[in-house]
Each structure stands twice: as structure tokens, then as C-alpha cells.
Amino acid sequence: MHPVVSTVLQRLGLGLLTLFMVSIIIFSSIALLPGDFGQQVLGQTALPETVEAFRRELGLDKPAWLRYIDWIAAVLQGDLGTSFSGRASSGADESRSVWELIAPRLSNTLFLASFTALIAVPLSLFLGITAALKRNSIYDRSVNAMTLTTISFPEFFLAYVLIVALAGTFPTLSNVTNDMGLWERIYKIALPSLTMTLVIVAHMMRMTRAALINLLASPYIEMAQLKGASRGRVIIKHALPNAWAPIATVIAFNLAYLVVGVVVVEVVFVYPGIGQLMVDSVSSRDIPVAQGCALIFAATYILLNLLADVIGIVTNPRLLHPR
Amino acid sequence: MTTDSNKRGSKGDILLEMRNIEIDGFSDERWHDIVKGVDLTLRRGEVMGLIGESGAGKSTLGKAAMGYAQPGCRIKSGTIMFDGMDLMAATENEKRKLWGSRIAYVAQSAAASFNPAHRLVDQTVEATVDHGISDEAAAKKDAVDLYTALQLPDPENIGTRYPHQVSGGQLQRIMTAMAMSPRPDLIIFDEPTTALDVTTQVEVLVAMRDIVEQFNTAAIYITHDLAVVAQMADFIKVLRYGDEVEEAETRLMLSEPKEDYTKTLWSVRSLEKPEDKSDDIALSINNVDAAYGKSVKVLHDVTINIPRGRTVSVVGESGSGKSTTARVITGLLPPMTGNIVFNGEELPAALADRTKDQLRRIQMIYQMADTAMNPKQTVGEIIGRPLEFYHDMRGKQRDDRILELLEMIELDSSFIDRLPSELSGGQKQRICIARALAAEPEIIICDEVTSALDQIVQEGILKLLLRLQKEYGITYLFITHDIAVVTAISDEIVVMFQGKVVEQGLKSEILNPPFPEYTQLLLSSVPEMDPDWLTNLVDQRP
Known part of the structure; x- marks a missing residue:
């Protein structure tokens, strides 16, 4: 087997192992949350016997390890469980499956994240490469200063500034629905997408610039210069191919943030994403939904970092073309 | 001998003329002079040896011959005329047109100077194609010829490999092929064999010498090894602390060096301790x-x-x-x-x-x-540590012993409070000896x-x-x-x-003979201070 394939498979295995460990952490930390779903739903006045019966019905009376095994076994079969909400003290059961709750929210989040990434990643690569090319010029300094400014403000503040500045041009409520067309959706998410772009561009751009400049001190870069290569050629042809690994790592980190870290932006723009769902489920002690969201977040992080690792491996000729 | 000593005049017109070159380097927050007003004249087809110890400014001067100052350096004054073109007045773009087409550079560490991300042949022909000297197919075909001339194994296919896939000696020869690909008028060899083992060095030296001769290319050969430069150069310039010490035709320089400094350059080779047998x-x-x-x-x-x-x-x-x-x-x-x-x-x-x-x-x-x-400990702490650890010395007893040890390594008591960064290379090694002695x-x-x-x-x-x-x-x-x-x-x-x-x-x-095969190879590969050494060696080896 080609060593790259075996390395990638090995990383994939490690990723799965990590996900499994994370599932234990998620389960235990949610089990440690104070308060009780039964008490929460039935209210302070409920009789202890009623609460007890309700807990038995949801399986909350079983020991934690047994509940974990039940949960993880179901997850492995693709079943994230059933939401606790929708049940009432009246006995009516309108509860829905966790996946049914998460799916539309996840697709909204992924839509916003992909659209933002589509703008932010090329933009930051472009800014990073050109800044490295014109190192220490006025252009370099102003790009640095600007991105540093945008990353220094809290994201909700940026969001409100954008609302104030662009409220006439773009909608300030991003309440997308399923029946909207693509363009209308894009129009609706313009402001949250712009906010997040401003937040992540700085990090990616600075890392791209730093990775390239770091390589510019290499003897092979001097060699390329002494072969008469132009500045652009030196950066694009000689530095960039060796800089993908660190750049991919920082991009993966920021893309993961786009999926899992945007709850504040979602709240500001009332965007129905998965971040809000998770916060709601935690505050209402809807354990299956909270666990499902957390697991999806963890998987996103692991998957994106795995991808960055793979890019680092396949762009390394030492691994790709062994002796 | 007579034809050799006439070599300088007979090889052609002046190709490179550097006058009164002064180069500064920036370190410790200020500018220091690295090269202090050196002249250099090179004719077509000539090979000049540039020798000196580290810090002599030879590498900086060599790069300046291309009109290039490495980051942190600046060519302060002087004139550099390359084939009628004033490199001091030339713009970056004009110089770039020369680099990799008419002037080529061979770096010390081939392993670090090849881009790990590209195939060797692509790097070999990059400048040639980029400058429009020849199209890619023709340049690649020519590269195979050069690989053959440089006696690389499997010249047809070695170019498709990546730098990490070939040995250091092979890389250094491929770099010579890369320099030769555009058929430059001048090649700067910057310590090209310093990082190689002696047995590998011989092959690389032969390959470089022959190909420079074959295409009648002028070259500046920079090294600290006089015996190596004696094989390669028509004449030699000795530099010290950025100044020229002397310049002479190779054989003359070896047989009758004028300056004391030049004589000391190979004095280590005259040091010889008589052997003493012992069975204990x-x-x-x-x-x-x-x-x-x-x-x-x-x-x-x-x-x-x-x-x-x-x-x-x-x-x-x-x-x-x-x-x-x-x-x-x-x-x-x-x-x-x-x-x-x-x-x-x-x-x-x-x-x-x-x-x-x-x-x-x-x-x-x-x-x-x-x-x-x-780096954060003073000399006294460095030497004092083994005294405390092994001999349990404290206070005055320890300090006295440190002074004794400093005396043993021929340094005075003023060193006791200095940091390693304030010492020269030789002084640092002496401190390490004192630490061992302690x-x-x-x-x-x-x-x-x-x-x-x-x-x-x-x-x-x-x-x-x-x-x-x-x-x-x-x-x-x-x-x-x-x-x-x-x-x-x-x-x-x-x-x-x-x-x-x-x-x-x-x-x-x-x-002394008889030698096992490997010892023979190793000993015969050590360059000698004889300009005919390499030629004779090649004749002797099968």
C-alpha cells in the first residue's frame, strides 16, 4: 500500500477513536448538568411520584453507564434518539426525533458556513499572498491593520455595526425558510456572512502571510531569486507549494468555527442555525438534542482537521514520493 | 608551467570587473562592514579561487559579483561591471534577466537549496525556460546530456525524482547541471563541496572542473579549503576580514605565498604529533x-x-x-x-x-x-557546575579552581562573567574543554x-x-x-x-600501505596541496 494511503487511513482511524472519546465526554458533561428534565417540565408543584414516573418513562432512572451504552449503540445505528420536548404533563406525546429537529438547522448552518467560506477563504489567501509579496509595504501594513481591527472587536459588536451601516441595503433579520430560492437566501444571509467573514479573514490571512514569509528565508528561495525568478514566481511557485500544510490547518480551524462557533451571530440576526438549537436544548434540559448537537460539532472539528492533515500529507513530497 | 602562467592573459576579454567594493551587513542593531574595498577582475573562461576563513566576506563578495546583496546586507559603494553592464546602476529587473541566464549560482548546501516540492529536472531547466533561452523540451533534453556529462547515474530518469530521493553528492552535481543549463558566461560556486564527504567530494570536483572547462565558462570558486581550490582555480585570491590579503596564480600561490596569513592558512597540516605505542x-x-x-x-x-x-x-x-x-x-x-x-x-x-x-x-x-x-549561564557557572556536582566544591574553593581551569585553557579571569554569546567560536570550544577538565x-x-x-x-x-x-x-x-x-x-x-x-x-x-580497499579510497580522496592532485587521481583510478 502506498504510504500516503496508509497514513491517511491511520489518521481516519485516530479520528474515529477521538470521536468516540469525545462522545464519552459529551455524555458525562451533560449528565453533570444541574437540574432535572422531569422537574423542569412538570414544575415545582409536581408530586415526587409523578416526577419519578416521568423519569422512568424517559429512561432517566437507569444508571449513567447503561444510558450511555443505549445512546451510543443507537447512534452507531444512525439513530440520535428522540427529543424530550413535546411531552407535557398532560401525557400527550408530540415529541419528534432528534434528527428531524437537527437536520433543517444543520443545513441552514452549513449553507451559511459554506457561503462564508466561499468568500473568506479565497479572499484571505489572496490578501495573505499579496501581503507577503509586498512585505512591509503600505499595502501590507494596511491589510494587516485592517484585519487586526476586525478581529479585535467582539463579533456581536461587528454585527451591530454592520446593521447600522448596511441596514438599508441588506435585511437585518436572516429568518430564512425552506421554500426560499437560492438568491433570496443569499440576500437574507448577507449580513451574518459578512460579519463572519470579517472575523475569520484576519486569522487565515495572517497565517498565510506568516507561513510564506517564514519560507522566504529558505536557501531554496534565495536560489530561485538567483535564478532570476520574479517576486511573484518566487512566492507562487517556490514558497506556496511548501506552505500548504500550515495554511490548511488554519483554514480548517476557521471553517470549524463557522459551523460550531457562530451562535452569537445567529442570535443577533435571528438565523435558525444549529447553534441556537443547541443553546435552547441545553437550557430546557433536552438531553438527546444537546448530545446530538455536541456530537455533530465534534465530528465537524475532527473531520476538518483530518482534512487539513491529509492536505499536509499529500503536499509533502517526502511522504508522497518516498525514496 | 609556462602555458599555465600565461593562462590569465590568454583566455580572453575581461568579463567581470569589480572595483573598490564595500559591503555592509546589519546585525546587533547596527551596520558592520563585511567587505572593505576589494577589487576583482575575471576574464572569460577563467576560474578564480576565493578563499578565506568564515567571516572573511568571500561568500558576500561572490554574491555581489551578481549584483546581489543577501537580506540584511547592502553593497555600499564600488563598481561592478559585468560584460559592459553596470550592475550597481542596474534595476532589479535588469539584474534578474542576467541571473539564471548569463550568471548562475551554485550554493553550498544542495539539500537545502533545491525546492523540496518540485522535480529535479523542472528545477534544472526552470531558469533556462523562464528566460526564454530555450523551450522546455529542448532544455530537458539538454539537461539529460548535462546529467550524463556529470556522470550521474541513470541520467534519463534521475530528473524525474524529487530532491529528497537522491544523495547529497548527486544533488550537488545536479545543481551544477542547473547552473550550466542556460550556458552562462559566469558561475559562482559558493562552497559547493563543503557539506560532502571526502570520497564524494572527489567525484563532484571532477565533474565540476570538467564541465566548466568543456564550455569555457568563467567561474568564481569560493571555499575555505586551499587544497580544493588548488584543483579548481587558475588563480587564487585570499580574503581576510573583508580585505584582500593577496592574489596570485595558483601554482605560485602554493609554492611561494607572500603573506604570513596565507602561510598560516594551511599550517594545521604541518602539525604532527609523534605516535607513541602503549598496551595499557x-x-x-x-x-x-x-x-x-x-x-x-x-x-x-x-x-x-x-x-x-x-x-x-x-x-x-x-x-x-x-x-x-x-x-x-x-x-x-x-x-x-x-x-x-x-x-x-x-x-x-x-x-x-x-x-x-x-x-x-x-x-x-x-x-x-x-x-x-x-546561553543564559556565564562561563563561571558553566565550568563551576561539574566542580559542584562531582567534587562538591563551594565558594572560594570553587572560584579558585575555575580560575585555574581558565588558565589551563589559556584564557584569563576576565572571562568568568561572560556569556557564551560574547565569545568567539574557538573560545567557546575552549570553555567546553574546561568544563570537561573540571x-x-x-x-x-x-x-x-x-x-x-x-x-x-x-x-x-x-x-x-x-x-x-x-x-x-x-x-x-x-x-x-x-x-x-x-x-x-x-x-x-x-x-x-x-x-x-x-x-x-x-x-x-x-x-602507510598496504591498505584495505576502503582505507585506500578514503585516504586517496583527501585533497592535497598539489594542483595536479585531482588530475593524477583521476588517471590512477579505474
Whole structure:
């Protein structure tokens, strides 16, 4: 087997192992949350016997390890469980499956994240490469200063500034629905997408610039210069191919943030994403939904970092073309 | 001889003329002068040798011949005329058109100077194609011819490999092919063989010399090794501290150097300690096999005897297992099989199992004095530490002993409060010697201790080591790849090759025939101060 394939498979295995460990952490930390779903739903006045019966019905009376095994076994079969909400003290059961709750929210989040990434990643690569090319010029300094400014403000503040500045041009409520067309959706998410772009561009751009400049001190870069290569050629042809690994790592980190870290932006723009769902489920002690969201977040992080690792491996000729 | 001495005038018109070049370098927050008003004239087809120690400014001057100042340097003043073109007045773009087409550069470390991300042939022809000298297909075909001329194995396909897939010697030849690809008028060779083993160096030197001759290319050959430059250059310029010392035709320079400094440049080669036989074995390594990890076995059945109060030199190429042997003796790498006997008793294999006294008796000095000292500690702390640790010395007793030790290594008491960063390379190595001496060892293992030093400094260190041996009867195990150093310091020599001992014996036995095949190859590859050495060697070898 080609060593790259075996390395990638090995990383994939490690990723799965990590996900499994994370599932234990998620389960235990949610089990440690104070308060009780039964008490929460039935209210302070409920009789202890009623609460007890309700807990038995949801399986909350079983020991934690047994509940974990039940949960993880179901997850492995693709079943994230059933939401606790929708049940009432009246006995009516309108509860829905966790996946049914998460799916539309996840697709909204992924839509916003992909659209933002589509703008932010090329933009930051472009800014990073050109800044490295014109190192220490006025252009370099102003790009640095600007991105540093945008990353220094809290994201909700940026969001409100954008609302104030662009409220006439773009909608300030991003309440997308399923029946909207693509363009209308894009129009609706313009402001949250712009906010997040401003937040992540700085990090990616600075890392791209730093990775390239770091390589510019290499003897092979001097060699390329002494072969008469132009500045652009030196950066694009000689530095960039060796800089993908660190750049991919920082991009993966920021893309993961786009999926899992945007709850504040979602709240500001009332965007129905998965971040809000998770916060709601935690505050209402809807354990299956909270666990499902957390697991999806963890998987996103692991998957994106795995991808960055793979890019680092396949762009390394030492691994790709062994002796 | 007569044709040779006429060479300078006969080879053609002036190609490069540098007048009164001054170059500054920026460090420690201020500008220092690196090159102080040097002139240089090179005619078409000539090879000039530029020699000097580190800091002489030879590499900086060589790059300035291209109109290039490396980052942190600036060409302050002077004129550089390349074939009628004023490089001082030329714009970046104009110079870029020359670089890689009419002037080419061959760097010291080929391994670092090839881009790891691209195939070798693409890098070989890059400048040629980029400058529009020839189209890609033709340039690649020509590259194969150049690879053939440089005697690279499998010239048709070697170009499709990546830099990490070929050896250092091959890379250095491919870099020569890369420089030759656009058929430049001038090539700057910047210490191109310094990083290579002597046996590899010979092949690379021959290849470079022949191809420069074949295409009648002018070249500046920069090196610190006079014997190497004697093989390559028509005439030699000696630099020191950024000034020219002297310039002369090669044979003249070798037979009658005018300046004292030039004479000292190869003085280390005149140092020779008479050998002294002894059968009193202080330490012996018996049938040792050792490996890194479980799979990579680096020592095979190594047996070495080290007589008391004598110097045993271990010679061999990189990868021959010299330093691993040192690690086995010190206990850093316990052997798989075999043992180490010290003063008639078997030493515990692992460092952790040895007593403090056993540790004290074997000390080590390393190649890079820089990295072997804590940069935040003063000289006094560095030398004082083993005094406290091994001899439990405190206060005034300790301070007095530090002063004694400084005197032993020929430094005065003013050094006691200095930091390593305030010392020169030679002084740092002396401090490392004092630190080893502080333990009052019986054996000192010297691992390439002079390799990073200039010739004159090297000589000082070797003399110091010899004096200490005479006065205190210390035993040395001296690891080196430099045959000149071996001749200077050893009583006995061990030749190693691919993890095995080829032979061990008295210096006179090893350095004189009959030789085992490898020793013959190794010894004959050491450049000699004779301009015909390389030519004769090539004639002799099959």
C-alpha cells in the first residue's frame, strides 16, 4: 500500500477513536448538568411520584453507564434518539426525533458556513499572498491593520455595526425558510456572512502571510531569486507549494468555527442555525438534542482537521514520493 | 608551467570587473562592514579561487559579483561591471534577466537549496525556460546530456525524482547541471563541496572542473579549503576580514605565498604529533552491536581498544557510526550486545546505572560548542557546575579552581562573567574543554570538536588538547572525518565504514600501505596541496 494511503487511513482511524472519546465526554458533561428534565417540565408543584414516573418513562432512572451504552449503540445505528420536548404533563406525546429537529438547522448552518467560506477563504489567501509579496509595504501594513481591527472587536459588536451601516441595503433579520430560492437566501444571509467573514479573514490571512514569509528565508528561495525568478514566481511557485500544510490547518480551524462557533451571530440576526438549537436544548434540559448537537460539532472539528492533515500529507513530497 | 602562467592573459576579454567594493551587513542593531574595498577582475573562461576563513566576506563578495546583496546586507559603494553592464546602476529587473541566464549560482548546501516540492529536472531547466533561452523540451533534453556529462547515474530518469530521493553528492552535481543549463558566461560556486564527504567530494570536483572547462565558462570558486581550490582555480585570491590579503596564480600561490596569513592558512597540516605505542588499555569496546529503535542497526560487531594517555582517532564518512560509538561509550545508547570495559571492569550499559564516579571519568566535548552550552549561564557557572556536582566544591574553593581551569585553557579571569554569546567560536570550544577538565576525567571523547572551526583556530585547539594530554595524561577518543586533524593528533587510528571497523592500528601502520580497499579510497580522496592532485587521481583510478 502506498504510504500516503496508509497514513491517511491511520489518521481516519485516530479520528474515529477521538470521536468516540469525545462522545464519552459529551455524555458525562451533560449528565453533570444541574437540574432535572422531569422537574423542569412538570414544575415545582409536581408530586415526587409523578416526577419519578416521568423519569422512568424517559429512561432517566437507569444508571449513567447503561444510558450511555443505549445512546451510543443507537447512534452507531444512525439513530440520535428522540427529543424530550413535546411531552407535557398532560401525557400527550408530540415529541419528534432528534434528527428531524437537527437536520433543517444543520443545513441552514452549513449553507451559511459554506457561503462564508466561499468568500473568506479565497479572499484571505489572496490578501495573505499579496501581503507577503509586498512585505512591509503600505499595502501590507494596511491589510494587516485592517484585519487586526476586525478581529479585535467582539463579533456581536461587528454585527451591530454592520446593521447600522448596511441596514438599508441588506435585511437585518436572516429568518430564512425552506421554500426560499437560492438568491433570496443569499440576500437574507448577507449580513451574518459578512460579519463572519470579517472575523475569520484576519486569522487565515495572517497565517498565510506568516507561513510564506517564514519560507522566504529558505536557501531554496534565495536560489530561485538567483535564478532570476520574479517576486511573484518566487512566492507562487517556490514558497506556496511548501506552505500548504500550515495554511490548511488554519483554514480548517476557521471553517470549524463557522459551523460550531457562530451562535452569537445567529442570535443577533435571528438565523435558525444549529447553534441556537443547541443553546435552547441545553437550557430546557433536552438531553438527546444537546448530545446530538455536541456530537455533530465534534465530528465537524475532527473531520476538518483530518482534512487539513491529509492536505499536509499529500503536499509533502517526502511522504508522497518516498525514496 | 609556462602555458599555465600565461593562462590569465590568454583566455580572453575581461568579463567581470569589480572595483573598490564595500559591503555592509546589519546585525546587533547596527551596520558592520563585511567587505572593505576589494577589487576583482575575471576574464572569460577563467576560474578564480576565493578563499578565506568564515567571516572573511568571500561568500558576500561572490554574491555581489551578481549584483546581489543577501537580506540584511547592502553593497555600499564600488563598481561592478559585468560584460559592459553596470550592475550597481542596474534595476532589479535588469539584474534578474542576467541571473539564471548569463550568471548562475551554485550554493553550498544542495539539500537545502533545491525546492523540496518540485522535480529535479523542472528545477534544472526552470531558469533556462523562464528566460526564454530555450523551450522546455529542448532544455530537458539538454539537461539529460548535462546529467550524463556529470556522470550521474541513470541520467534519463534521475530528473524525474524529487530532491529528497537522491544523495547529497548527486544533488550537488545536479545543481551544477542547473547552473550550466542556460550556458552562462559566469558561475559562482559558493562552497559547493563543503557539506560532502571526502570520497564524494572527489567525484563532484571532477565533474565540476570538467564541465566548466568543456564550455569555457568563467567561474568564481569560493571555499575555505586551499587544497580544493588548488584543483579548481587558475588563480587564487585570499580574503581576510573583508580585505584582500593577496592574489596570485595558483601554482605560485602554493609554492611561494607572500603573506604570513596565507602561510598560516594551511599550517594545521604541518602539525604532527609523534605516535607513541602503549598496551595499557584504559577502555575497550568489545563486539558491540547497537541500533536506533528496533530496526535500524548502525553498529556491527565494533571492537575498539583505547590505550591510556594516548589519542585514538575514529575516522569515517557521515553515517559510518562514529558518533554512535561515542553514544555507546557514554551510555546514552546502550548496546544490544557486547560490552564496555573500563579499567578492567565492565561498565553498566545504560547511563542511569552508572555511578557518579564512573560518569566523572568519561567526559565529552561536542562539535557545536554553541548548542552544548546554556546561553543564559556565564562561563563561571558553566565550568563551576561539574566542580559542584562531582567534587562538591563551594565558594572560594570553587572560584579558585575555575580560575585555574581558565588558565589551563589559556584564557584569563576576565572571562568568568561572560556569556557564551560574547565569545568567539574557538573560545567557546575552549570553555567546553574546561568544563570537561573540571570533572578531572580519565577519558575525553571529542566528537568533531574542530569541524566547525577555521584552520587557525583549529590548530590552537589541537595544540591545547595535546598539551593537556602531556601534562595530565588524559586519554582521547577523537572522532573526526578530517584526515589532516587525524595526522596531527593521533597515536592510533580506527577506520569505520557503514557501522563496521575496517581496521585499527598505529598511525604509521594505517596511513602507510598496504591498505584495505576502503582505507585506500578514503585516504586517496583527501585533497592535497598539489594542483595536479585531482588530475593524477583521476588517471590512477579505474
